[in-house]
Amino acid sequence: MQFYRSHVLICAGTPCILKGCGAVRDAFITELKNQGLEEEVRVVETGCLGPCDLGPVIVIYPEGTLYEKVKISDVPKIVDEHLLKGRIVRDLISEGSIPGIIPYKEPVYFGIQERIVLRNCGIIDPSSIEEYIARDGYQALAKCLTEMKPSEVIEIVKQSGLVGRGGAAFPTGLKWSFTANTKDDQKYMICNADEGEPGTFKDRLILEGDPHSIIEAMTIAGYAVGATRGFVYIRGEYGLSIDRINQGIQQAESMGLLGDNIFGSGFSFKLEVKKGAGAYVCGEETALIESMEGNRGEPRVKPPYPGTHGFLGKPTVVNNVETLANVPQIILNGADWYRGYGTPKCPGTKVFTMTGDINNKGLIEVPMGITLREIIYEIGGGIPEGREFKMAQTGGTSGGCLSGEMLDVPMDYFTLPEKGSALGSGALLIMDDSHCIVDIAESFMRFFVRESCGKCAPCRVGTVRLHEIVKKVACGDGTYEDLEILEDLGRTMRETSLCGLGQSAPVPIMTMLRYFKDEFMAHIEEKRCPSETCKL
Amino acid sequence: MNVVPADLNNVESIVNEIVTRHEGNKHELVAVLNDVQKTLGYLPESALIQVADGLDIPLSKVYGVATFYTLLSIKPMGKHVIRVCESAPCHLLGANSLIDVLRKELRISIGETTKCGTFTLEHTSCLGLCGVAPAIMIDDEVFGNLMPDDIPAILEKYK
Numbered sequence: 229m230q231f232y233r234s235h236v237l238i239c240a241g242t243p244c245i246l247k248g249c250g251a252v253r254d255a256f257i258t259e260l261k262n263q264g265l266e267e268e269v270r271v272v273e274t275g276c277l278g279p280c281d282l283g284p285v286i287v288i289y290p291e292g293t294l295y296e297k298v299k300i301s302d303v304p305k306i307v308d309e310h311l312l313k314g315r316i317v318r319d320l321i322s323e324g325s326i327p328g329i330i331p332y333k334e335p336v337y338f339g340i341q342e343r344i345v346l347r348n349c350g351i352i353d354p355s356s357i358e359e360y361i362a363r364d365g366y367q368a369l370a371k372c373l374t375e376m377k378p379s380e381v382i383e384i385v386k387q388s389g390l391v392g393r394g395g396a397a398f399p400t401g402l403k404w405s406f407t408a409n410t411k412d413d414q415k416y417m418i419c420n421a422d423e424g425e426p427g428t429f430k431d432r433l434i435l436e437g438d439p440h441s442i443i444e445a446m447t448i449a450g451y452a453v454g455a456t457r458g459f460v461y462i463r464g465e466y467g468l469s470i471d472r473i474n475q476g477i478q479q480a481e482s483m484g485l486l487g488d489n490i491f492g493s494g495f496s497f498k499l500e501v502k503k504g505a506g507a508y509v510c511g512e513e514t515a516l517i518e519s520m521e522g523n524r525g526e527p528r529v530k531p532p533y534p535g536t537h538g539f540l541g542k543p544t545v546v547n548n549v550e551t552l553a554n555v556p557q558i559i560l561n562g563a564d565w566y567r568g569y570g571t572p573k574c575p576g577t578k579v580f581t582m583t584g585d586i587n588n589k590g591l592i593e594v595p596m597g598i599t600l601r602e603i604i605y606e607i608g609g610g611i612p613e614g615r616e617f618k619m620a621q622t623g624g625t626s627g628g629c630l631s632g633e634m635l636d637v638p639m640d641y642f643t644l645p646e647k648g649s650a651l652g653s654g655a656l657l658i659m660d661d662s663h664c665i666v667d668i669a670e671s672f673m674r675f676f677v678r679e680s681c682g683k684c685a686p687c688r689v690g691t692v693r694l695h696e697i698v699k700k701v702a703c704g705d706g707t708y709e710d711l712e713i714l715e716d717l718g719r720t721m722r723e724t725s726l727c728g729l730g731q732s733a734p735v736p737i738m739t740m741l742r743y744f745k746d747e748f749m750a751h752i753e754e755k756r757c758p759s760e761t762c763k764l
Numbered sequence: 765m766n767v768v769p770a771d772l773n774n775v776e777s778i779v780n781e782i783v784t785r786h787e788g789n790k791h792e793l794v795a796v797l798n799d800v801q802k803t804l805g806y807l808p809e810s811a812l813i814q815v816a817d818g819l820d821i822p823l824s825k826v827y828g829v830a831t832f833y834t835l836l837s838i839k840p841m842g843k844h845v846i847r848v849c850e851s852a853p854c855h856l857l858g859a860n861s862l863i864d865v866l867r868k869e870l871r872i873s874i875g876e877t878t879k880c881g882t883f884t885l886e887h888t889s890c891l892g893l894c895g896v897a898p899a900i901m902i903d904d905e906v907f908g909n910l911m912p913d914d915i916p917a918i919l920e921k922y923k
Contacts (some may be wrong), residue, residue: 242893242906243893243895243896243908245910245911246893246896246899246906246907246908247896247908260765280809280895280896283896385923404875423892424889424890424892425890426850426851426852426853426889426890426894427851427853427890427894428890428892428894429892429893429895431892432892464798464835465835465888465891465892465901466892467839501796502795504794504835505794505797505798505833505834505835505836506833506834506835506888506889507832507833507834507838508889508890519794520791521791522790522791522792522793522794522795522819522829523793523819523825523829524828524829524832525832525833540791581894581895582895583853583856583894583897584852584853584856584857585856585893589894589895589896589897591895597901600785621852625851625852625890655894657852657853659856663856668852668855668856670849671852671855672852673848674850675851675852675889678887678889679889681832718815737771
């Protein structure tokens with residue numbers, strides 16, 4: 229094996245690819261060759277490091293120096309000064325939100341982050357199984373298969389307090405035990421990678437940046453519940469994610485870490501990718517199963533739940549990508565270790581995706597229970613152009629909206645619902661005071677009209693009616709009665725819709741009405757849009 | 765539609781080959797339609813009939829599935845499909861002005877195909893590129909951090 233004295237890690241998550249990291253990589257390779265350093269310095273493309281706004285981002289190890297917004301023209305200087313002469317190029321490390329230099333843990337952006345799910349993202353080459361193994365990869369699987377009974381695996385996951393990170397927050401260990409307790413000869417394990425909640429891109433970047441963690445976790449889950457076949461259902465738009473998982477499966481199979489008789493334990497597990505065809509509702513687990521069976525992705529009536537009657541009528545576990553990525557670390561380090569993060573009621577970390585009016589858009593992982601204020605102002609670098617915070621929507625378009633007075637509410641799966649919002653998938657859409665609430669509400673509702681699958685009437689008709697009424701208000705034709713109808717219709721949809729889509733579609737409107745009713749009233753009574761967005 | 769892919773002449777053999785690859789398994793319908801769409805560019809009626817026959821399922825069901833998913837189309841598509849993300853994060857950062865420029869440049873509305881058959885313009889639900897919003901996807905390629913002025917140069921690459 230060849231040893232290198234330095235490594236140049238280039239973030240090659242999709243956001244950095246769009247910012248031109250490929251050309252920067254080529255420039256490094258050429259320049260290193262010019263300087264005769266190609267045997268001493270290795271260039272590695274990694275998964276997402278997180279600060280998408282600062283891309284292309286590179287980190288030079290062993291120092292851990294982080295250069296941001298690297299241009300091709302910067303490369304000769306970095307190679308000449310840093311890699312050849314050992315002098316950090318200070319004027320290329322911006323004074324912005326990631327201040328100064330080294331060490332890896334210090335900068336503000338990473339300071340209050342805790343990386344369990346993202347521990348390998350941005351650190352390893354995701355196309356190399358060897359690098360994953362070097363970071364303790366597949367050790368948790370080995371431990372399960374050689375030292376633990378399936379029931380013990382489930383018990384640790386139960387003890388850890390891990391709950392589903394797709395949004396529903398159902399206890400993972402309990403979910404596994406339902407399937408484990410069935411006696412069927414065939415059971416299935418599915419990873420739900422049909423990430424479609426607007427504002428959420430964590431699963432995409434986990435799959436791109438650390439595909440083997442998902443493959444390992446699914447195999448562990450398969451062993452725990454007695455499933456011998458697994459599927460990763462990835463949405464059709466996520467090309468790179470699909471490629472990385474397929475490549476990972478091949479590598480794991482060739483090393484005997486997947487397939488027949490893994491580690492000589494007698495346990496066999498076969499994994500394959502199922503590609504979606506574009507439908508938001510397929511993120512709902514029974515709709516996803518319908519799609520896998522070759523049907524329209526329409527949710528099933530529950531119960532029975534997939535745990536006992538899932539894919540092809542057989543017991544099936546469906547877990548979100550982020551949920552699974554926690555599993556190997558919990559097995560290796562124990563439930564107590566995991567409970568050391570987050571809050572007693574809601575242990576562990578959460579991956580958030582920060583979007584909208586925030587200085588550092590991107591991917592972060594923080595302990596459960598962190599406040600919105602810490603995320604926005606300490607990690608996110610605040611609101612651009614010194615504007616005022618107006619509203620944050622948590623949990624994606626189906627999540628609730630929080631106003632400025634809620635900035636100090638702890639963000640976890642149990643506190644936010646008390647405030648009428650939800651943590652959901654971890655999407656955080658930040659809006660400054662330049663936006664109109666009614667205009668945003670109209671955009672949200674348009675989304676649900678398009679994505680409702682049409683199976684149940686409350687959602688099929690309700691989403692259209694909600695949209696019509698909000699649009700009427702945005703055009704200045706609304707009445708006070710309309711707002712009452714919105715409330716009433718919203719309540720009805722929450723109580724009568726078949727699945728989470730229809731149940732949560734009215735949530736953004738209902739929370740907006742709670743916190744920003746005066747803006748709706750300005751459109752109705754004064755025919756005026758306070759932020760001058762709507763054309764009245 | 766001026767551009768007719770040559771493959772439309774042997775729909776039968778193409779569909780049969782895809783059905784065989786999926787072992788005639790009716791549960792693979794979505795995967796089969798994904799593959800047919802990839803080869804033919806869209807799902808013509810003749811292909812739907814052939815799929816129904818090959819997988820031994822009613823044509824009405826094949827039609828139902830083919831029209832449910834946004835990545836599948838029973839209408840002929842342009843050579844390149846432009847999908848504009850219009851979800852909240854992109855909306856907030858100016859997706860509407862991108863759509864305005866695209867409509868002006870291509871002289872078509874959302875859901876339409878240019879006369880020359882080069883481009884189809886569509887909305888898409890969230891592409892998961894919110895970190896670099898506003899974003900669009902052309903065929904399998906994604907673009908982010910877009911300003912309206914960036915659009916003409918991008919289109920030029922595909923003409």
